[in-house]
Amino acid sequence: MDLLTLSKVCASEQEAEVFLRERGILKSFTECPYCGNPHFGKVRRNSFKCFKCKREWSVRKDSVLENLKIPFIKFVLAIKLFELEVSVLKATKELNLSYNTTHKVFMLIRKYIYKNTSEDDILAGEVEMDESYFGGKRKGKRGRGSQNKIPVFGILERGxxxxxxxxxxxxxxxLLKETIKKVKRGSLIYTDKFKSYDGLVVYGFRHERIDHSKRFANGKVYINGIEGFWSYAKGKLLKYHGLSPANFPYYLKELEFRYNNRDKDLFDRILEIIKGGI
Ligand SMILES: [Zn+2]
Known part of the structure; x- marks a missing residue:
């Protein structure tokens, strides 16, 4: 969603509320959640009241906003700022919220993204695989000397x-276990010479290797795609100094999400994911 459309959505709290309901972020009640009676009305600004049992409930009930006490406009804008990769510090000022609240909203979005990662879609065709280490200052070798670093396994389907x-x-x-879970048998897998990839053929994959010590790429035999992702991810993570290991998985999945949705409207994708629920 572009900024001009967004500015219309955020013209008032009411418009933002309607928008969030249309997008399924706020629940559309068709009956009283307590007694099931279909006759109820809006009372005050933010509540509904059942005509039969007389109970009231918030328009935020059963939504992500139930425990997030920020105005609807600020929630919509926070998603936009997250999409644009604005820092928490900057977003705090733009939204006039506390740092903690802004951080909470951004982390919440990341957690939705994390939970949404689908295990269903299997990669196929021409696939690149590689492992990399995140965190820590030392440039460790594979396996050994990599204490304090987090090993990450990456699989990229070309295109x-x-x-x-x-x-x-x-x-x-x-690595084989992950490969079997995520890559269709018969796919052509490109890796470097690392010995952990030795068994791929035995498990029904076609396998081509590139020897980095000799040349970087040999025709189609290269892993520039996944290596490109590593440098993309590491570049992005640089701005989060002292990112805690506990939060690292969420940031990592955010980057995977951004990469995989690079041709899509991220704002809309985030709304879809939040609608889907944790
Ligand atoms: Zn009722």
Whole structure:
């Protein structure tokens, strides 16, 4: 959604409320949630009242906004600022909210994205695989010397999606298990010479390797795609100094989401995901 359309949505609290209901973020009540009676009306600004049992409920009931006590306009704008990758500090000022509240909204969006990551779609065709280490200052070797770093396994379908997963280690068994889960058998997999990829053919994948020590790319045998994702992700994460390991999975999945939705309207995608619920 572009800024001009957004400014109309945010012309008033009422318009923002209607918008959030249309998008399924606020629940559309057709009956009283307590007694099931279909006759109820709006009372005051933010509540409904049942004509039969006389009970009242908030327009925010059973929505993400139930426990998020910020105006609808600010919620919509916060999503836009998140889409545009505005920092929490800057968004705090733009929204005139406290730092903690802004941080809470941004983390909430990340958690929705994290939960939404679909296990269903399987990558196929030409696929690149690689592992990388995140966090820590030392440039460790694979496996050894990489303490304090978080190993991440990445699979990228050429012209398609990327899937990244935090793994316990980069042993053959671990990587194979992830590959079998995420890649269709028979796909052509490109990797480098790392020995953990030795067994791919045995498990029904076609496999081509590139030797980085000799040349970077050999015709179609390259892993520039997944390596491009690593540098994209590391570049983005640089701005979060001292990102806690506990929050790292959420930031990582946010980057996967941004990459996989690079051709789509992120604002709309985020709304869809929030609508889908955790
Ligand atoms: Zn009722």
């Amino acid at each position: 398609g999606k990327v899937k990244v997963e935090i793994v316990e280690d980069v042993k053959a068994e671990t």
